[in-house]
Amino acid sequence: MIIANPIYDVVFKYLMEDKRIAKLLLSSLLKAEVIDLEFKPQEYSTYAEEIYLTVYRIDFKARVRFGDATEQVALIELQKARYGADIMRFRKYLGEQYSNDDNAVIGEDGSIKTALPIITIYFLGYSIEGLESVPVVRIARRYLDNETGEELGVRNDFIESLTHDSIIVQVDAIKRKRRKSELEKVLSVFEPGMRHKISIDEKEYPARYRPIIRRLYKAIQNEKVRKDMDIEDEVLNKLKNSDRRAQAAEERARQEAEKRKEAEERARKEAEERKRAEERAKILEEQARKEAEERKKAEEQAKKEAEERHALELKMKKAMERFAISMLKKGETIEVIMEQTGLCRDEIEKLQGAL
Numbered sequence: 001m002i003i004a005n006p007i008y009d010v011v012f013k014y015l016m017e018d019k020r021i022a023k024l025l026l027s028s029l030l031k032a033e034v035i036d037l038e039f040k041p042q043e044y045s046t047y048a049e050e051i052y053l054t055v056y057r058i059d060f061k062a063r064v065r066f067g068d069a070t071e072q073v074a075l076i077e078l079q080k081a082r083y084g085a086d087i088m089r090f091r092k093y094l095g096e097q098y099s100n101d102d103n104a105v106i107g108e109d110g111s112i113k114t115a116l117p118i119i120t121i122y123f124l125g126y127s128i129e130g131l132e133s134v135p136v137v138r139i140a141r142r143y144l145d146n147e148t149g150e151e152l153g154v155r156n157d158f159i160e161s162l163t164h165d166s167i168i169v170q171v172d173a174i175k176r177k178r179r180k181s182e183l184e185k186v187l188s189v190f191e192p193g194m195r196h197k198i199s200i201d202e203k204e205y206p207a208r209y210r211p212i213i214r215r216l217y218k219a220i221q222n223e224k225v226r227k228d229m230d231i232e233d234e235v236l237n238k239l240k241n242s243d244r245r246a247q248a249a250e251e252r253a254r255q256e257a258e259k260r261k262e263a264e265e266r267a268r269k270e271a272e273e274r275k276r277a278e279e280r281a282k283i284l285e286e287q288a289r290k291e292a293e294e295r296k297k298a299e300e301q302a303k304k305e306a307e308e309r310h311a312l313e314l315k316m317k318k319a320m321e322r323f324a325i326s327m328l329k330k331g332e333t334i335e336v337i338m339e340q341t342g343l344c345r346d347e348i349e350k351l352q353g354a355l
Helices: 009-016 019-030 087-099 157-162 171-176 182-187 207-221 223-329 334-341 345-354
Strands: 002-004 033-039 056-065 071-081 104-106 113-115 118-124 136-139 164-170 197-199
Touching (some): 002 207, 009 019, 009 071, 009 207, 019 033, 019 182, 019 207, 071 087, 171 182, 182 207, 223 345, 334 345
Antiparallel strands (some): 104 113
């Protein structure tokens, strides 16, 4: 059997337009019986390129009966993204539901409006990091006593109106898992990528889910659905090309930023090297100045000492000359005077001639 790929928004819309199938699929995901289902007016996205194919949404108002026979009217916010979605867009849609005054009910006695609890369901054509191996992730709130950790067996409108449970369906994880539950088996008809047609054996799917298979069989035979799938491909390719250009521009900007950073780092290191070199030169210059001052002081000291020695020598020579003159006057021989004074013969004879 050839069926349409429900990863396409137009096919998913066609599938969920069947109220019986919508109740069946939602009941299986919620693990509760959807008794009644009402499609909200804003259930389908427009084909505006800035919205279409990024995040697709359908809103339901449902009466749900749980395993303990309790019933609850809730708003079900179903969003589907084929590729890495903008989380802020998910938050924006969810915020619209929380702020919409229509998402409330008036009590039978005409009492004040009570906000409907919200349950979010996300169909993702990609995997969430850290949860790649889990096909269906359930985020279920619990009321706990903060001190004891004990779970409190109550439900309260205040809390139900301000918090919500979530279910995340990861198509990639379903495809990778070998052994599948009944729900995972039927969800495996979601094919990532851009395959319009999927060949399956209907007998391999649980009997209770075969209406889903047959609805997808009808979808692929619907000419309008097929044309809309082609349009979806065209817009997807356009968006992919735009993404690639944006990624290329981002990569260029990243590389340029890295180059600037490297240049700034080189300039910083060079400036630091210059500063260190200047500091070293300054230290060497200071050392040279001090050494020059020390040499100058040493030279001045040596000069002073030489002058003092010279003056002392002159003084001693004068004293010896006077002593020599005294000895000459007494009639001492030149040889004796030379020995006593240390003067040479010429100096003594010169002194003798001056007498």
